[in-house]
Amino acid sequence: MSLEEEVKHLRYLNDIYKSILDEINVGVQVIDQTGNTIIYNPKKMQLESMAIEDVLNKNLLEIFNFKNKKDSRLLQSLEKGVKTNATKQTYFNNKGKEITTINNTYPIVKNGETIAAVEIANDITQYERLKKSVLKTGDTRYTFDSIIGESKALKNVIEAGKRATRTSSSVLIIGETGTGKELFAQSIHNGSGRSHMPFVSQNCAALPDNLVESLLFGTKKGAFTGAIDQPGLLEQAEGGTLLLDEINSLNPILQAKLLRAIQERVIRRVGDTKDKEIDVRIIATMNEDPIDAIANDRLRKDLYYRLSVVSLFVPPLKERKEDIPLLATKFIEKYNSLFQLNIKKISNEVYQLFYEYNWPGNVRELEHIIEGAMNLIIDDDVINFSHLPNHFIHKKKQSPKQSSTSLENSVNEDFKKKLKDYLEDAEANYLKAVLSNHKNNVSHTASILGISRQSLQYRLRKYQIYKQS
Template structure:
């Protein structure tokens, strides 16, 4: 090979080798010699298969054909080879390209792309809207929350100019202004979205620098529409609650209660014990935890305790912890100061308003765990601190809390702090459910009939025996409250009847009553044995059952379907003890 061709041969960046069919190296250029850590003189004559121990490469070199893109691993280096067969000389020309650095760069680019995707996903989970532009005003990033505020799809905004998305220019766009002036901007504004909803936002816009070079701008936007609404709500609630503006004489005259222990209707031994425990606990100022299912009368007990206690001339204030979100409940309990949040004013919380009296926290297990920790601190220190204030205020308040589930179960499931339970439960009162004190059902029925019959201007002496028996056996998942509502609902349907009967019951209870009263027809048919009169009675029962089912429990319609009078059907229902 003459000198000119040798110079060209050695100037190639790729590694070039000339080998025969046996794989012996006939010639190679300097890049190839460096690849194999030798010199051309020492490598000529050696076997290329020893330098590149690859079966795939060996097969590609022995088929007397050309091949491109042959992958080759050489230690830590990755190569790709192109093989050309030179028919005139019967030799192979190998061109090897080192792609190790290229692959490393591709891997790094892939990793950077994954990092960017990861950051995009993270920023999409923020409750703040984020928009980033480059130095030319093109939108590089626009997250999900910002799209919710502007009612725009993020994908439709990215990679577009600010001016193309919104009708703004360099003087009216906060992003472009921050980019142009290099100043940080903050503002609050209320605008109306395309759906007509008023949206109030706080925005902060900052210029971005890469070293000394200005590279873009970023805007962070927080939607405070909900906080603004909560602020207005808490102010309204604080106006409705008796506060420090009420005259002391009015507080003494009326402490916001309606119930005393005489209001509790019972005859069972279980309730007598619970009421006696409550009377004794009323004499002290210790905190009380009342445990009972929904509808058992927990607030009735709380008011009765207050009215039996030395604090009865002071206010009684009740708050359902499940009725408000935690952010609103905290301000309502502890009070607010000007600047604690947008629109906040100086307002006394329920603890201050109940000073000297009793504060009922209903369904305390619905309160957030973080707020429970703050409540615990107040109970321990007997001091409160309004939101946004560094000043503490002494409070003298007896806390009566209620919970509608087993406290230990609430603790295990993370709904109640264990230390708060011990602080609240200095005295524990457990109100048994109505199904566990059935002796109270008759006196409660009489009480509710007298109470609501007078209000509805009807005269009712009691309830039918079959309905009474059903009431005694029904589990009453809604307890006393459910029983009262059922009685009141029945009295609304009474016309000229003197007693509450099956027809007056709500549909759900009618269905339950029929299910309890009537055994399956198949079971009855299987027992059709005995004398003829007995079989006639069983058949009569089946026909009555079928008529009641088809009429939805309506006795009048069932009697018409059976062709007998309503009175006769009622007689047969009692005779066959359908509701016994």
């Protein structure tokens, strides 16, 4: 091969190597004998939030901060010939951003002399942040006494929740966003024999698909590049309760794995070959009708049946408006303490608006409205219309106006309902009639209605028509 052909071939290989470094999903950094970076690929730039010009041809210790020089696995490989495999490392870039990686590092040796060192890094910064930000343990301050309301609808759910504290059966809590589903979950845990054990809460919608399995079930060292021995949420909740919020956001494949874990009380870490027994109570929540979630493939039917051994339907605020004064008083007390105010009450005019409003954001929205109003108060000790946040006033104006004219009073009340509410009332009344006609026999009623027994039981619990003993 001529010199020209050899150069051409080297350029060809160089282009291939560069393409590979640009595309692979691991960070690659190489330093020379002086500690200067000579190779720095795009993935490494991404996980360290650095531009190539900030790092290339510059000394490692000038760019990155380690607690000690010896904490740099790359420098240890260069200076001492140390090889490391799947070793966790935390350090900071020049902007102070914390970075956590799992690294493989090794020296590059030629003729017995170390001429460079290479680091292959997997980013687990997101994993570490998820563990800190979305994993909540020990924060179980709520009991059934914390749930505010005297309405019959709410009291029925509280009583059902209290009965659920006697066993370790799975619980499915269904309710719109902002109704207080986690309050019920914590109350069940605190009222049960597991109250002295961990309570672990996880929002399934907050889990990225590429991390969800390892977070739930844990990992075995060597399962994949950068994997370490790490217990998942199911293990961390051992002996206690695991709350899975928005269970219908979980990938169907993982729903199947979760079903196995609940049924057989065993899990297998990602990459492991052995099962591990667990003792965990599962409480799941969702903010949509489970039948709709099943029909739209967001919830496995078999998982629903397993989770809904106990089903609680938390009523929306629009169905228990008589609880608004109690809730409002509690929120005023809370923000009086936080804001060093002395607000005594809410005006009748504001209460009238509250009773007319439909509260799509439920109890959480009511709290935010009161907090917003108390931010606007200067000298008054009563929350008036002028203190209400603009966005609430705007939404209230957009809602259908109510009139006390004789013409409106003469209109049938059914014509004022939203279609969804009307259909639900109609369904509940029809179910009551058919069930009564068949002497409360669920199987016969389901057959007449043309639906499954489980589907009918769900609807009966939803509308609190009939409860199994």
